[in-house]
Amino acid sequence: MHGKEILDTLLREHQGLRQHLEEWEAALRQATGSSYGQCQQAVSVLRDLCQVFEHELRHHIREEETVFYPAVEYRLPRLRALLGELRHEHDVFRQAFEEFRRELLHFNATGELRRLLPLGRELVGLLRQHVDREERELHPIVLHEFGEEDWRELRRLYVDSEVA
Numbered sequence: 001m002h003g004k005e006i007l008d009t010l011l012r013e014h015q016g017l018r019q020h021l022e023e024w025e026a027a028l029r030q031a032t033g034s035s036y037g038q039c040q041q042a043v044s045v046l047r048d049l050c051q052v053f054e055h056e057l058r059h060h061i062r063e064e065e066t067v068f069y070p071a072v073e074y075r076l077p078r079l080r081a082l083l084g085e086l087r088h089e090h091d092v093f094r095q096a097f098e099e100f101r102r103e104l105l106h107f108n109a110t111g112e113l114r115r116l117l118p119l120g121r122e123l124v125g126l127l128r129q130h131v132d133r134e135e136r137e138l139h140p141i142v143l144h145e146f147g148e149e150d151w152r153e154l155r156r157l158y159v160d161s162e163v164a
């Protein structure tokens with residue numbers, strides 16, 4: 001795989017994440033103001049989505065944190081602050097997902113939604129903002145500044161890591 005294809009892979013994964021975000025939003029809408037039965041159904045969709053999402057997101061974030069971000073940071077140190085903020089956003093998702101999972105368990109046990117829906121909406125907003133930001137503020141600079149050697153190095157890092 002050529003180094004540039006790694007960026008294409010990240011972009012393709014973003015598209016997959018966006019698609020799941022739409023399904024997630026539809027389930028949140030269905031759970032809002034509906035009967036208990038409908039709400040329960042919507043929450044079960046959210047539960048399945050949460051699993052798929054976490055799996056895909058974990059893989060994606062790992063590729064970024066162990067391969068892509070370090071390669072960019074080494075070659076373009078002026079982007080260090082931006083990468084620090086993006087890493088922090090990853091930490092925020094991890095925490096928000098954990099909290100969301102706790103609220104799902106609480107709903108299972110008691111039938112109370114508590115903070116499940118606002119938290120779900122918050123997660124959608126955070127994730128969408130993050131992938132948009134990477135595509136707007138990070139990817140174009142990398143595409144512009146990386147030369148053949150940098151792409152080769154990125155590819156080498158990718159192959160050496162076990163995230164491929």
Ligand SMILES: [Fe+2]
Pocket residue numbers: 061064086090130134
């Ligand atoms: Fe990211």
Ligand SMILES: [Fe+2]
Pocket residue numbers: 010014060064131134
């Ligand atoms: Fe990303």
